Structures are given as structure tokens and as C-alpha cells.
Amino acid sequence: MPDLIHDGDSAAAVSSLRSAVMLLGRRLKHQRVDESLSPTEMSVLGTLARCGSATPGELARKEHVQPPSMTRIVALLEAKGLVRLEPHPDDRRQKMVSRTEQAEAMLAESRSKRNAWLANLAEGLDEDEWEKLRAAAPVLEKLAHL
Amino acid sequence: MPDLIHDGDSAAAVSSLRSAVMLLGRRLKHQRVDESLSPTEMSVLGTLARCGSATPGELARKEHVQPPSMTRIVALLEAKGLVRLEPHPDDRRQKMVSRTEQAEAMLAESRSKRNAWLANLAEGLDEDEWEKLRAAAPVLEKLAHL
DNA sequence: GTAACTCATTAGCAATGCTAAATACCAGTC
DNA sequence: GACTGGTATTTAGCATTGCTAATGAGTTAC
The missing domain is CATH 1.20.5 (Single alpha-helices involved in coiled-coils or other helix-helix interfaces)
Structure with a gap:
């Protein structure tokens, strides 16, 4: 380095x-796919899609948000029927948050809309520029999670 | 494409x-360099550093923010002594916003702190990954401004 | 000269993050 | 078993920062 x-x-x-x-x-x-869903809420659903399920505390750490903020986000998502809350098997202080089938469907639908917007923006790039960006995408993602 | x-x-x-x-x-x-300065305020100063001076409306368009929001941002920056407001030469409705020497100094100082944080994060990347990211940086910047 | 438009602002609101304090629970120690 | 300290989540209240709608001043076209 x-x-x-x-x-x-x-x-x-x-x-x-x-x-x-x-x-x-x-x-x-x-560029919200679902007007009623904030960027962070979307991000949490995405994280849950990757991780399966997690506790609110874990989600807060992963999203770089404070625990109280995650409490509200999870509550909103639950009210919208996008996540399910279950008691933690080992620790009654914690809860397990997992996404519902409805969230699954919404993620799939929204992904294509999101991609369309960014892809449309990327139409302004030439072949070579896009190639560089594509190569860097996984790196940027790694960086964001370091 | x-x-x-x-x-x-x-x-x-x-x-x-x-x-x-x-x-x-x-x-x-x-990662604010000056705790009293919001990300958008920083961004406005950066834009002014590139463009020299601009009207509030131009700034709002460049920062993808609505005019009333820019009004407040400019007012806060002026209160902090970081921008100067002068009457527009041709149009008395508009104003010209330009940065002060104080803003200049603050930008220079903060740039190194900001770079240090991101560079430190990037220490977690290997040589090859960093190369890809560096190649993509100008492209990403172009994309963001499209 | 007036109508229509544009720029900036004011007023009020909504979203979304935070900190501090409260509650419930776990784990180790006497 | 009861106590003490630590952790997970939540509640309450606040700050920031964006927005829309409406206003006032100034410009431009007819």
C-alpha cells in the first residue's frame, strides 16, 4: 500500500x-423506489437480505447508526409488514429481526428501478469509463464496510 | 455503452x-473537520472554491438542493464569516456569494484531515484494489455531476 | 404600463439522526 | 440466593437539515 x-x-x-x-x-x-421507505430503511432490508436475520444492536453497528435510531427504524419496518420480530433464543434482552416475504418482493421490484436510474445516469459515460467503474464497484463496497 | x-x-x-x-x-x-460545519455547508464551500462565486440559485442547482435550503446554508456560512455576499452587478434580485480567506484556510486545513481518514480506511485495501479505486475516482466524480 | 416570470426569502413542517435516562435482563461474586 | 456491574433495547426529548407553499422584490415581454 x-x-x-x-x-x-x-x-x-x-x-x-x-x-x-x-x-x-x-x-x-x-431515487426512492418506494416513497414511503427511507434510504436507511432500505439499507436495513438489504442487510437483512444478506445476513438472514440479526438483532437490532447488530443492525445498528452494521448500518453505523446508534441503537435508538435502529429501534425506530425496525419499529417502522414492522408496522409496514416488512420485518418480523422474534424472541432471541438464548438472551431475552435481545430480539431477532428478519425480513418478510413482502420485503423480499419489494426488494426485487425496487432493485430494477434503482438500477434503471443509476444505469441511465451511467449512459453519460463512455465504454472505458464504465469499465473502470465496474472494476472498482466491489472495492468501493469493501471500503465502505471496513 | x-x-x-x-x-x-x-x-x-x-x-x-x-x-x-x-x-x-x-x-x-x-468525519467533519469542523464540527460546526455540516456536510452540505462544506460542499458549498468546495463548489465556491471551484467556481469562484455564484448566486444562491446556482449553488442550489449544483448541490441538488432546493433554493430555500440554500438560503439558510448561505446565511449560516455568512454568520460564520466563511462567505461574503455582494449585490449582483446586473440583476438586483440576485446576490453573488463568494468565499472568504477564512474559508480558504479552513478548506485547506480540513482537506488533509479528511484525506487522512479516508486514506486510513483505504489502508485495508491491497495495492491492486487501490489502483482500481484510483482509476475510478474521476469517473465517479463525473457520474455524480451528470 | 402591466402581466407574467424569476430569484431569494420567510414560515412552517417532516424526516431522521442523536444523547441521556429508563427498563429488562444476564453474569459473576459474596 | 442476593448484590453488583455490564449489556440490549427502548423511551423521551432535541438538533439538524431537508422540503413545500406563500411572499416580496425585480426583471422582461408585450
């Missing part, structure tokens, strides 16, 4: 990444 | 990009 702080090119890349990620993130927030 | 929506790999990349950008964006929000 080069010295990211003192290598000029890398410093420029880091700065570029930051502003791009923040701006793109703000624009993505507006 | 390939058919981004129906090509499986590209669809996966798009989906991956979206979640990564949103999560990383949320984490970046917490």
Missing part, C-alpha cells in the same frame, strides 16, 4: 472520491 | 455501487 496521505495522486483520488461519494449519495437518496 | 440494465454483471455493479456509495457517504458525514 502506498502512502496515501503524502502521495499526490492518491491524495487527489481520495479527495475526489469523497466529494463524488457524498454528492452521488445525496442524489441517490432522492 | 453496453445495455446496463439487462447485462447481469453491470446490474450487479450498479447495485453494488449504490449500496457502497450510500454507506460510505453516511460514514463520511461523521
Whole structure:
């Protein structure tokens, strides 16, 4: 790993990444597939889709949100019938949160809409640019979870 | 440009990009260099650094925010001594917003702190991964501004 | 000169995050 | 068994930051 702080090119890349990620993130927030679902709620459903089920505390850590915030998010999702809450098998303080079939269907439907928006935006890129972005996507995802 | 929506790999990349950008964006929000400055305020200063000066309306469009929101942001920045407001030369409805020397200094100082945080996170990547990310950074920036 | 438009602002609201404190539970120690 | 300290979740209240609708000032086209 080069010295990211003192290598000029890398410093420029880091700065570029930051502003791009923040701006793109703000624009993505507006592209809700389901108007009644916030970005974080969507993200939680996505996490549950990957992990199967988790406790509120685990979800809060994974989403980088404080536990009280996750409490509200989970409550909203439950009210919408998108997650199910069950008692934790070993620890009665905790709960197990898992998604419902309804959430499954919504995720599938929304995924195509989301992809369409971003893909449409990406039409403004040429072949070469898109190739670079595609190569970097898994890396960016890894970075986001580090 | 390939058919981004129906090509499986590209669809996966798009989906991956979206979640990564949103999560990383949320984490970046917490890495404020000046605790009293919101991410959007920072972004406005960055835009002013690139553009020199602009009207509130132009800033709102560039930041993908509604005009009333920009009014408040500009007012807060002015109260902090980070931007200056001058009458528009041609149109008395509009104002020209430009950054102060204080903003300049703050941007420079904060840039290094921001870079340090992201660079530190990127230490978890190997050489090859970082190379991909660096290649994609300008593309991501272009995409965000499309 | 007036009608229609545009820019910025004000007022009020909604969403979404936070901290501090309360509640329920677990685990180790006397 | 009861006590003490620690952890998970929730409740209550607050701050931030975005929005829409409506207002006021200024411009432009007819």
C-alpha cells in the first residue's frame, strides 16, 4: 500500500472520491423506489437480505447508526409488514429481526428501478469509463464496510 | 455503452455501487473537520472554491438542493464569516456569494484531515484494489455531476 | 404600463439522526 | 440466593437539515 496521505495522486483520488461519494449519495437518496421507505430503511432490508436475520444492536453497528435510531427504524419496518420480530433464543434482552416475504418482493421490484436510474445516469459515460467503474464497484463496497 | 440494465454483471455493479456509495457517504458525514460545519455547508464551500462565486440559485442547482435550503446554508456560512455576499452587478434580485480567506484556510486545513481518514480506511485495501479505486475516482466524480 | 416570470426569502413542517435516562435482563461474586 | 456491574433495547426529548407553499422584490415581454 502506498502512502496515501503524502502521495499526490492518491491524495487527489481520495479527495475526489469523497466529494463524488457524498454528492452521488445525496442524489441517490432522492431515487426512492418506494416513497414511503427511507434510504436507511432500505439499507436495513438489504442487510437483512444478506445476513438472514440479526438483532437490532447488530443492525445498528452494521448500518453505523446508534441503537435508538435502529429501534425506530425496525419499529417502522414492522408496522409496514416488512420485518418480523422474534424472541432471541438464548438472551431475552435481545430480539431477532428478519425480513418478510413482502420485503423480499419489494426488494426485487425496487432493485430494477434503482438500477434503471443509476444505469441511465451511467449512459453519460463512455465504454472505458464504465469499465473502470465496474472494476472498482466491489472495492468501493469493501471500503465502505471496513 | 453496453445495455446496463439487462447485462447481469453491470446490474450487479450498479447495485453494488449504490449500496457502497450510500454507506460510505453516511460514514463520511461523521468525519467533519469542523464540527460546526455540516456536510452540505462544506460542499458549498468546495463548489465556491471551484467556481469562484455564484448566486444562491446556482449553488442550489449544483448541490441538488432546493433554493430555500440554500438560503439558510448561505446565511449560516455568512454568520460564520466563511462567505461574503455582494449585490449582483446586473440583476438586483440576485446576490453573488463568494468565499472568504477564512474559508480558504479552513478548506485547506480540513482537506488533509479528511484525506487522512479516508486514506486510513483505504489502508485495508491491497495495492491492486487501490489502483482500481484510483482509476475510478474521476469517473465517479463525473457520474455524480451528470 | 402591466402581466407574467424569476430569484431569494420567510414560515412552517417532516424526516431522521442523536444523547441521556429508563427498563429488562444476564453474569459473576459474596 | 442476593448484590453488583455490564449489556440490549427502548423511551423521551432535541438538533439538524431537508422540503413545500406563500411572499416580496425585480426583471422582461408585450
